[in-house]
Amino acid sequence: MPQAPYDIIIFIIIVALLLLAMLTFIIRIVLLYQKRQHFFQQELLRAGVDFEHNLMHVKLEVQEKALHHIACEIHDNINLSLTLAKLHLNTLNIDNKEEASTKTKTSIELLTKSISELNNLSRGMNSDVIDNYGLLKVLEIELEQIRQAAKFKINYITDGEPVFLDKKQELLIFRMIQEGFNNIIKHAKATEVEFKLHFFSKLLIVVLNDNGVGFNPDFNNTTNESGLLNMQTRAKMAGGEMHLSSYTGDGTSLIFIIPYKAK
């Protein structure tokens, strides 16, 4: 091989250095990419854990609310009926057949009412009721309870083809609606509430309108804010979004748009 000219050797060295730099650059990019991927995966994992944690919180809230409702029902209705039945039976005078017959009949009626109320309660108490009956059934039970307690009229409308959604999604939607009604009961002073469920293909739209006192959403109120924030977070967790419009003295409109995959 003939002797290489000096400038060719210089050229080879420069090119070799260039290639080395290029290779180092690519390796550096790959390592950096892998490091970032690892970071993103950790973030995803954390987000997943947060999601599960929030979901658990929602479940506990639902259970807590159910237990509260049961306690109230036992105290206000069942306890009262049983006490009255006991009172009737304690004061039973078998010598007075007519009075004894009336009291026995009343006691039986009170006991039957208590049994019926206990049956209703056990249906609502079952924490798997969403899993077993689906969102619509649970909402019906919930609406019935609200109707008994609240002073407003509820116009409940569903349209479209109702479908069973993902259980987690149904639980979150149920909790959002529950929170919405809770706000109406506590703050709205409404006389009429419009509650609509629109089942579109792959999209559920929940509308909750009231004719109450309304409020200024821009005005900071810690209680309101945390409740609304909770609903917003849950709407996001359910993969959807929440829209709120309210004016002082002009009612409140709450809309949840939830995309879903039918089961």
Added chain:
Amino acid sequence: MKEFFLLLNETYYSEAIVFIIQIIAAIAGIRLSKNHHEAIPFIIYIILDILLLIAGWFIAVVLHYPAWAINYFELSNFGISIVEVLVYYQFFIRLFNNSTIQYYLLQIRKIYLLLVIVCLVGWLLKNDYLLNYITKLTEVIGLIFLLAPTLFYYRYLLNNTATYSVFDRPSFWIVTGIFFYALASIPLLLIARYITRETEMGRIIVTALYYTPYIVHFILLTKAFLCRKPLMI
């Protein structure tokens, strides 16, 4: 046949290796293009390059380098470099999901095409020196223009939140191939004139610098096709 092998020997069989790699790349590309049509421009580019290579062999072995052969080789190299730049720019424009970057890429492509037109006017003026000078310059500019989006790509890659392994991304292999090819070829195109091709050392350098990045580029392109995923991932 003996002449043909002598011809291949002149480039230390690099042209034969390029040919084989290109055939493999074309087959992998055609198989991928059944499901992913974005591979079609790359296949056209590879097949065009294969045809030019075969035509070059034909001119050398059968026609024994007629007088017009120099201009032919000059123009075919120039033509394939235009196709190369346009195919890769099309790929980059589709790859970057950012309107600002897409706008700049479109503008750069326009400038490049303007340079190509200048070069063709030079060729029409029948000025061989100008043709040779401008074609080399346009090739270098084309490669520099290709280099810029590859750097954008690496930045984009590092900010990407998708959880793909980098080695499963066809775009990574394609961009790395063109990055390696462009960066290694630019020095050669700039100083090829000063490297003495008469010496054995000069020939080795020209061959190594010209063909090695070219071969690596097609190997990486084949690897991208073999990922069997959309090329934009």
